[in-house]
Amino acid sequence: MLDEDRCKQYAIRQKLTEPKEDFGLVQLIEHLCGIQDQVQGSVYLAAKARLKNVTADKIQKDLWERRSLVRTWTVRGTMHVIIASDWPMFRTALRPEWEDRWSRYLQKYATWKQRELAAKAVLEVLDNGPATRAEIQKGVEQLLGTKSEWLTNLLSPWGGVLKDLAYWGEIVHGPQKGSEVTFVKTKDWLPQRLPFLPEDPDAALSQLFLRYLMAYGPATIHDFAYWSGVSVVRVKRALHLVKGQLRESDHRYDVAFSMEELENAEPAEIAFLPKFDCYLLGHKEKFYLQQQYYKEVYRPAGHIQSVILYKGKVIGVWTRSKKNRRSGMDTKLFSPLDADIQERVLESAERYLAHEH
Template identity: 25%
Template sequence: MDDHRLADLRVYNQHINNPKFKNPEDVVKTMLAMQAQDYAGAKWAIGLRMQKANEALIEQAITDGKILRTHLLRPTWHFVSPYDIRWLLALTRPRIDSINAGMYKKFELDAAILNKGNDVFAKALQGNKQLTRAELVEVLNQNSIPTDDLRFTLLLMHAELDAVICSGARVGKQFTYALLDERAPATPQLSRQEALTKLAEAYFNTRGPATVHDFATWCGLTIADCIIGLENVKQQLASEVIDGKTYWMPNDIEEVSTKHKAYLLPAYDEFAIAYKDREALVNPKYLAQARHVIFDPVVVVDNQVVGNWKRTIKTSKIDISLNLYGKLNKQQLKAVEAAVKSYQKFME
């Protein structure tokens, strides 16, 4: 298996070139967690994995709580299903709290203050209230909890990790927070072994072929934990050794047609962010130009990155500007034009 074949299979397993979903919440449920700090881009990441989608449909699913947005892995923002958020938080919170410990100490956020913050949020949001960041700042200040510098962000993240708050519906362009207990159903608790198994199963079935180090990079857990999860599911997976590295993937992997297909992918799409080694995702001629493949929206042709793109929103239309790293043939250019129209249609 060469790098191009790796990219082919990843694009297929990530449901980019075989979008089968009708509902946005089904995309998120299958992918388990999708990076979402670039909110507009993350909505497109869901949409391009659907048969038919538009931005309004996905925004409505978020408004209705069918998709939640919270700090979940590594830590950064992720979209997650309300049916998965509790066991995922229980699994990842200890690791993230240890990562954040230095920042808690720097901003004098001891256990007593963090717990008081949780209580203040819970009281303010009780009864299906959804408050903006500015409103929550005021609530904390009224309860003698300073919110200068990064303290407010850390207090919010801690409350998210403790399963107290999560995303609410947006008010205009403002994000809100709501009580998790009022947005997500109670679900059975999983043992750590069960949670690691479920995490590994979802990852390798939707991001494979991938290595255990890719898995650890994606979820932010230790290699030891990731090995445990993989060991519990590897009998259900296929594997192949490439350059001394073992790649794991679904057993029922299919042949993939890659010719003359193009996609506009957002920044932080799982296509790139889900792996430690991303060279297979980039046309070998353009490795230098694509060094920011995680952070830039990318143009993908025949399942490898060949350029960047950006949007400009105007009153009556959305303009897409392309920065292609090299020449494409006529069929590839036609595929890129179709990808541009697909995004514009999504935004309509």
């Protein structure tokens, strides 16, 4: 049996409320510590589930014109959209994980010397402005005078040397060229007056932990390690730095969250969330999902399905559909629901996918 109160409180802290929140997109992304952006359109759909007024065009303007948002690799080594002023915190907190753990697969393809050579060449290419992966590869091959397999592997879509440079703080994503993503030097792209942050990775991680708890708490150290991808050893060091600012109960930590805010808000009765939504990635324990349906949501090879929530509980999954003209999606509910609830699910589905641009 799921803990309904815990599911409701989690939905509220994730800004899945009824009525929807009326604050800005940038504030939402700051609160959630970023939105994963592995799948096209996921940032828009995650925001639309939580905000009254959001458009895909506004997201593009915040990313590429106002530059209040930035797209780069952050937690778990995955692509996220975060707020620009948070970039120093993520970079400093996560750099050791990339260097010591997440990038180990590159040791099969290239030496540290080769990674450094490739990184230097990439930065030379980007001196001329934003460039696509193909443009970077062509320029690097010319600079190094080689098309060796190690170089091809370092410039593969998995990230390679581009991830090296991202976690070293040298590059972020730039505006698209047609359908192609580009990369740009951070110093040329982000505002020069970013907040000062100590260069101690554990201090930065402790600040990230505090921020995480606002949207995902109460949570255990293992939940935070699962969400961030960092080692439990580092989480414990970060916790030690801020433990005096936290409340603890049953091995779960939390910040001083306003209970009045939770009591005065209502979770959305029905919510649709896109693939890899942060709601599904915040905790190791899936307290909002009945165990027998785990494999319906968390699929092989790390794939996480789009889900339907009912008052914070996962009750089904959904996929886009051209055949379903009413809602534009096919739904699969895990167990039968009252006819009136099923009708409200369909009505919510229509609103969710309507007017995507």
